Amino acid sequence: MRDSINKKDGGVRWKLTLFAYRRLQHAVIAKAVEYNVPVVFVDPRDTSNVCPMCGARLNYIHRLAYCLRCGFIGDRDVVGATNIWLRALHAYVGGARVTPKRPRNEQ
16 A cells, blocks of 8 residues: 555645545534534644734744744654644634733742
8 A cells, every 4th residue: 555655646645645634623513513512623734833922923943932022942852732722712702812911929
């Protein structure tokens, strides 16, 4: 099977690699519909490049993201997941940009 896939052109190979992703996506949607859970589709483009606190462009040292404007520091995957969550929340609730609040320093 692997040899026959490698002989195909790039477009066909790309469609075959998306097959498992699409099956998982359809399974999640089916369960969400079954349990009456809302489904929101979010474009993940540039979610690791934008600060989730202030919206500025992030700088990176290997996997560690930092924002020069507000001082936010976080892992690349955490930043991306947070921004996807914020976009989904914004799409579901609507309205203005939703940003998490910074925890207060407890002394």
